Structure formats: structure tokens, C-alpha cells
Amino acid sequence: MIVRPVRMTDLPALMALAQRAGLGLTTLPANQDRLTHRIRWAQRTFAEQVERADADYLFVLEDDDQQVIGISALTGAVGLREPWYSYRVGMTVNSAPHLGIRRQIPTLFLNNEMTGQSELCSLFLRPDQRRDSNGRLLSLARLLFVAEFPHLFGDKLIAELRGKGDENGCSPFWNSLGRHFLQMDFVQADHLSSLGHKPFIAELLPRQPLYTCLLSEPAQAAIGQAHENAEAALAILRHEGFAHQGHIDIFDGGPVIEAELSKVRAVRESQVLPLLVGTPDDDAPTWLIHNRRLESCRVTRARARLVSGCLLVDRLSAKRLQVQPGDLVRAVPLLATQAKAAAVENPRTALADA
Amino acid sequence: MLVLRPVAPDDLPELQRLARESLVGVTSLPDDRQHLLDKILDSCASFAANVQAPGPENYFFVLHDPASGQLRGCSEILAMAGFSAPFYSLRNRPFVSSSRELNVQHGVPTLSLCQDLSNHSLLRGFHIDPDLVGTPMAELLSRARLLFIAAHGSRFADTSITEIVGYSSDDGHSPFWDALGKHFFDLPYVEAERLCGLQSRSFLADLMPQYPIYIPMLPKAAQDCIGQVHPQGREAYEILLREGFEANHYVDLFDGGPTLYARHSGVRSIRQSLIANACPGPQSGSGRAWLASNERLGQYRAALVHLDEAPGDLVRLDPQTFQALHLQTGDPVRLVAL
Numbered sequence: 037m038i039v040r041p042v043r044m045t046d047l048p049a050l051m052a053l054a055q056r057a058g059l060g061l062t063t064l065p066a067n068q069d070r071l072t073h074r075i076r077w078a079q080r081t082f083a084e085q086v087e088r089a090d091a092d093y094l095f096v097l098e099d100d101d102q103q104v105i106g107i108s109a110l111t112g113a114v115g116l117r118e119p120w121y122s123y124r125v126g127m128t129v130n131s132a133p134h135l136g137i138r139r140q141i142p143t144l145f146l147n148n149e150m151t152g153q154s155e156l157c158s159l160f161l162r163p164d165q166r167r168d169s170n171g172r173l174l175s176l177a178r179l180l181f182v183a184e185f186p187h188l189f190g191d192k193l194i195a196e197l198r199g200k201g202d203e204n205g206c207s208p209f210w211n212s213l214g215r216h217f218l219q220m221d222f223v224q225a226d227h228l229s230s231l232g233h234k235p236f237i238a239e240l241l242p243r244q245p246l247y248t249c250l251l252s253e254p255a256q257a258a259i260g261q262a263h264e265n266a267e268a269a270l271a272i273l274r275h276e277g278f279a280h281q282g283h284i285d286i287f288d289g290g291p292v293i294e295a296e297l298s299k300v301r302a303v304r305e306s307q308v309l310p311l312l313v314g315t316p317d318d319d320a321p322t323w324l325i326h327n328r329r330l331e332s333c334r335v336t337r338a339r340a341r342l343v344s345g346c347l348l349v350d351r352l353s354a355k356r357l358q359v360q361p362g363d364l365v366r367a368v369p370l371l372a373t374q375a376k377a378a379a380v381e382n383p384r385t386a387l388a389d390a
Numbered sequence: 391m392l393v394l395r396p397v398a399p400d401d402l403p404e405l406q407r408l409a410r411e412s413l414v415g416v417t418s419l420p421d422d423r424q425h426l427l428d429k430i431l432d433s434c435a436s437f438a439a440n441v442q443a444p445g446p447e448n449y450f451f452v453l454h455d456p457a458s459g460q461l462r463g464c465s466e467i468l469a470m471a472g473f474s475a476p477f478y479s480l481r482n483r484p485f486v487s488s489s490r491e492l493n494v495q496h497g498v499p500t501l502s503l504c505q506d507l508s509n510h511s512l513l514r515g516f517h518i519d520p521d522l523v524g525t526p527m528a529e530l531l532s533r534a535r536l537l538f539i540a541a542h543g544s545r546f547a548d549t550s551i552t553e554i555v556g557y558s559s560d561d562g563h564s565p566f567w568d569a570l571g572k573h574f575f576d577l578p579y580v581e582a583e584r585l586c587g588l589q590s591r592s593f594l595a596d597l598m599p600q601y602p603i604y605i606p607m608l609p610k611a612a613q614d615c616i617g618q619v620h621p622q623g624r625e626a627y628e629i630l631l632r633e634g635f636e637a638n639h640y641v642d643l644f645d646g647g648p649t650l651y652a653r654h655s656g657v658r659s660i661r662q663s664l665i666a667n668a669c670p671g672p673q674s675g676s677g678r679a680w681l682a683s684n685e686r687l688g689q690y691r692a693a694l695v696h697l698d699e700a701p702g703d704l705v706r707l708d709p710q711t712f713q714a715l716h717l718q719t720g721d722p723v724r725l726v727a728l
Contacts, residue, residue: 130574132596135585137576139597216606217487217498233492240487242498245601249573250608 037170038356039177039335041082042075042094042107049096049104050075057160064107064158065230081112082331088188089116093181094158095333097165097174105165109158110178113190115151121238122150122196122283122292125259126245143245144259146238150283150292154182154189155196159269166268169337172370173324175272177335179302180326184366186303192294195278197270198263199290209289212255217241225287238286258289266290275372276301306368309347313354313361316341322370323347327357334358337370392462392527393714394534394683394692396437397430397450404461405430405452408517419464419517420587436469437688441545444469444511449538449545451690453518453531456714463518463531467539469546472508478598479507479553479640479649482616485602499605501616503598507640507649511539513552516626523625526694526728530681532629534692536659537683537724541690549653551638552630555623556647557615566646569612574599582644598643615646623647633658663726664701668717671706674698679728682707684715691715694728701725 042050047068054066065071078094080086091112096104114120123144131138156178161171182189201207201222210222217240218225225237248256260280262270273293277300283292297303302324320339325347327334338353347367359365397405402423409421420426429450436447446469453463471477481504484497513535518528539546558564558579567579574597575582605613617637619627627650634657635650642649654660659681675696682705683692693714695707705723707715717723 128600130597137597139574139576141573143601212607216604219496228492236489236491240489240492242485242487242500242602242604247573247599247601247603250569250603 037097037099037173037336039095039097039108039174039333041331041333042078042096044072044075044079046096046104047071047075050107053104053107053160053162056162064160078109082333084330086112088112091188093178095174095177095181095335097161097170099165106161106170106174107158108156108160108174108178110181110189111155111157112188113152114155114194115148115153118235119148119238120150121146121148121235121241121286123147123286123289124149125248125282125284128245128247142248144248144284145245146241146243146286150192150194150294152190153192153194153294154297155194156273157195169322169370171268172272173335173337175269176276176302176324176370177326179276179300180306180324180335180366180368181333182297182300183303183306183368184326184328185330186297189297192296193278193300194283194292194294195269195273196285196292197266197290199285199288200258200261200263201288207258207288208252208254209258210287212252213246214241214287222287229287241286255289260284260289260291262291263288301372302368305372306366308364308366309342309345311354311357311359311361311363311365312343312346312348313351314348315350316348320348323349323367324370325349325353325357325365325367327359328364328366332358340367391456391693391710391714392530393454393456394451394530394690395454396688396690397433397452397464399427399430399434401452401454401461402427402430404459405464408461408464419515420584422588425588433466437690441469443544444473444546446470446474447545449535450515451531451535451538453527462522462527464515465513465517465531465535466515467535467546467550468512468514470508471510471512471551472505476505477508477512478503478505478643480504480603480643480646481506482605482639482641485604501603501605501641503600503643507551509547510549510551510651511546513550513630518625526679528625529629529728530692530694532626533633533659533681533726534683536633536657537663537681537692537726538690539654540660540663541683541685541724542687543654546654548655549651550635550657551640551649551651552626552635553642553649554627554647555620556642556645557618557620558645564615564645565609565611566615567644569608570599570603571644579644586644612646616641617646617648619647620645659726663724665722665724666701666703666705668707668712668715668721668723669704669719670709670712673706673708673711680725681728682711682715683724684717685722685724686716689716695725 054064081091093110097106126143128141207222278293278295280291280293316339320341323340334357336356338349341348405426409419433450449467452461480501485500486497562580564579635652637648638651640649677696677698682695
């Protein structure tokens, strides 16, 4: 398995994936023209021909039979071309001490605070391939890429996870809030959003803080909660140090998780090492390895051993990475060790984890 | 013959009886002896004050039955809302959102806390014995205040407002309160109204929602309360509508009941009232009904009279009426047809 930048020849495979993704992935529409445009734009991005504000690093996961079975993406920055909105969950405290009354009422503030940060998005893995850490490879390859080229990204990485809803595309959060201002149902709004109209939609939402106690019970419960289908992705990123700090999606209330780039585990703990080719033992831990290139980026996972300051991998892995023995690679263990995993949990998490 | 006059300290026991019987939402009549006494004394001071322009005065009237000594109702005018304490209400206006790109424009109805209604005179505290509801006595009790304003215009603003009690159930629940106020005050509706009666509403300023409330987000039962009148508030509501008052996009913070508004120059009893000089003379008692008041201040009196003929420069009144209205021959009498 390797993760590499998308190519135009991937178009048919992407169309097939888009059709399978269904309603869940607004950034992967099953539309030939739009996918073509996106691929072309991604290619220009990897060729370093676009500004950070427009950068779209679209990767694919390719198996050893050259089948594209998944995608993931990374933007250079959100909100620099058109506003990027979220709700921040806040609190008002009103008290009348002489009456012995004190009320804490959660509020939602519409804001653009994530402007300039880089967004992890477009994560999709074919359902029949969801095993053997394929998802982790697909997701974390991006983080290793960021570790190699931090100057291409913002101070923070964010990821917007799908919020609670049902199979019919109904979102209780939307029904209690957005629907009243846009007079359309969630599926429609989502579709318009995928066409790039989300900023216009956000402008129809009230700018003043909203009292969450006025939302329906299911809507309140949905705040900051990820959809079941997004829980695996959420767990992988939480493991890397991402946490929910109170920002939610304006449509479905799903959590916008975030991490300072320098504090992401894969970024912080990755090392640049010379590659050795040989036969790592079967108990060798799995590493995530990047060939340190941009336009011809390749990331793979492999059993590997640190040997005298070098990373020992098998011949096939070196071939997948298109590197020679002695070349420098960037690598990090696929999973944090137990002790390190505990330290990675962000103690400042303001809200309960999903 | 029932007479409307300013309240006096001796009225306290009767006032307490009225307070016990009044509607929950009529917060200006709480069942608290000290509070009622303070109100009486404040009213007396207001009538006695030498006023050039409206200030903190509150004019408290009672409907008195001289025969039985009982009070059958009461009503008040606050010279200026917001003078002594902030006057809060909810402004009901749509939040208009529009997007040219999406070709969407619509208004989402919104309630916003405000003090917009400061500086109007405030008619309030209307309470009448249940068996007088629907009778001309209710007209007298309400409209005599307007005749008083006509007589003493410099004591009031050019405009008046009134808050009509909103809907609550027989067991004291307000759906509007349950959907809104309760979240912020953590008190049952009845308790909140009671506290407001004892202190002015401004004490709750620390707790009120500062940000707009979007009406479609409220439960339907609460939405239905907006602008709704309590059945027992209907009389007061309709009397003032006939006087030319109109609903004006403001509702009560607690129960969502409507606020009515009018310029005095457009109020029927003020505009159409005429002054005639009183002279003694017989009346059959079955003539057309008029509301009549003297033009006095501390000795203000108003009553229902029946006149066989329309008043001109003079109006003939029988001895009983002379006495009830504290008139001497030749005194001005303000009259408006019922």
C-alpha cells in the first residue's frame, strides 16, 4: 500500500469511490467535471504552482495492484479566499445574587476563528478495505507530509467531522437551527455547500450568539458529537493529539477537532533517517515512512527496526517508496507507545470527547 | 353610583382584598400589605406634586361604591415608563437574511430584549370585580384614566402604552415562560410574576437574555402565546382597541402578551371629549350614557351619567351626580359618550 498524490489517470477510480461515498462526503461529488477540476488543481498544488490559500493536497491510497481504494486531503489554508465559519460553544453566566439565582447558559457564537489554519478533509476508504490499519495509513500519511513541509501549512491542523444524523440525511442540529434560516433541508444545504456555496449559506445565519437551551433536545445532544461513521477517523486523530476545543460545524453541529501543528504526534516524533534494506523480524513494529518528496511523494507503512540510527525495512517497502538504500526518509511509528499515548491526550480539552 | 377617584390610605384593607383576587399576570397588585401601602402613599404624593413634566409619578385610581364602601376595581397610570426603573420588553421584528447568490431572502421572526418603550406613559394595573366585566363600569375604570390625561396633559407624555396580560393556564403555567424565561430565571411563572410585583422588573435585568431569540426555534405552544391575550385580559384589551390603541410589535418578556400603543391625539376619549359647565337640573336617568369627570387633581372624580340631551356649553346634572363628582355650579365637566 502506498499513499501518493492523485493523478488524472485516477479519475475513473475516484468516480467509483465518489459513487460509493454517497451522502457522507461533500468534497467528493460523483461528478466528472468537478472531479477533473479537483484533480487538476491538486496536481498544480503538488507542483507548487498555487498559493497556500488555494492549496489542495489530494492523496490517494493505492494497493500493490495499483487499485485506488481511498482518498484523503489536506488544504493549505481555510478562509483566506472566502470566509470559513464555525460555531464556538461558549457560556453566558447570569446571576442575581440577592435572589440566589445563578444561570449558566451555553451559547453558540458564529465565528471565523479558524481562518488560515490547514484542514484535513476528504477522507474516504472503500468499506471492504477498512482493515489492517489502512485507514490509519491513509489519514496519517498527511501528517507525515506536514511534518516534512511545515512551511506549507498553518499553525494548526483542523478536521471537521460529520455530525450526528440518520440515514435519511436528517440532522437534528440542522432541523433545530439552520433550517429556520435557510428554509431548506439538510441534504439540500449540504449539496449547495459541496458546490462551494457554504460561505453564502453562512451569511444567512444569525450573527448574534444563540442560546443552546432553545434548541431541541436532540439538537443539543448533537453538539460536538461525531457521526458513528466518523468515529474511527476521530479516534485516529485523537491518538495523534487532536482534541475538540469547542468549535462545531454550522450545519450539523459535528466537532471541529484541532491540534497545533508542532504538537501533533506524527509531526513531533517523526525522524529523518537513512534507509537500510534488509529483513526486519516479524515482531518489528510498524512504521509510517515518507520518501520526503513533494510532487513525487510516497508514504507507506512497513515493519521496521531502528538500527544504528538507520531505519531497516524490506526491499519491497523501499521499492514502494521509490528510494535507494542510504536515502533519507522521514518516519514515525504508526502507533504511539502506551506511555506516549497518555501524554498526547490534550489536558485542555474543554468538552467531553465524542 | 360607582365613582372613580384617586386611592387614599383608608383604602388599604379593600385593596388587599382586591389583590388577593387578581389575575396572576397583573403584577402591579401584589398581595403584600407593606407594598400596597407604599403604593398608596406614592400615589398620594404624585397627585400632590407640582409637576411641569412627567417624572416618577404613579397615579392610582380606585372604583368606589359609596353605598357599600367597597372597592370594585382599580387602575393606574405611570407618568413615564422607564423613568424610575428600566422598562423592558421584547421587540418582535424579523431578522432578515438574504443572499443574492443563492436567491434567498426571508425574515426569521425574532424577539429582542429592549427598552424601546421608555418615555411613554404607561396604563397599567387594571383590575375589576368579575361581575362588572362587560358592563359600562369597566369602560369607566379604564377610560377615566384617559380623561385624566386629557385634563392634566403636562403630567404625561404625548403617547401611552399598555401591556395586556398574556396567556397562562388555569393552574398558572405560561407556555411562553416555560420555553423562554424559565431557562434564564429558573423560577416558575407564578413565582417570577410575584417577585416582579414586589420589586420592579429591573431587578431581573441581570438574568434576562441579552441576545435575540429566534421564534421558530421555540416550541409551538410558546409561539402561539406571542401577542395572545389572556381571556381575563380581553376586556381591557378591547376597550383600548376601541379607543384607538394598536398592537405595535412589542410583547411582554414573561408571558408574550401584546403591548398596545397610541398617540394621545389619536385616542377617542381624549380627542372627542368636550368640556361643559355644570348646572343643576333633572335627568330622567334613562338618557344616553356618558363618562363624566371633573377637571381636578387630588379631588378627581369620574362617573357614568345618563343625559337626556347632548351637552352644549352647559350640562345639566342631578344633585347625586353633583355630589359624586365633587362639583360646584359652573365647574367644568369633561364628557365623552360611552
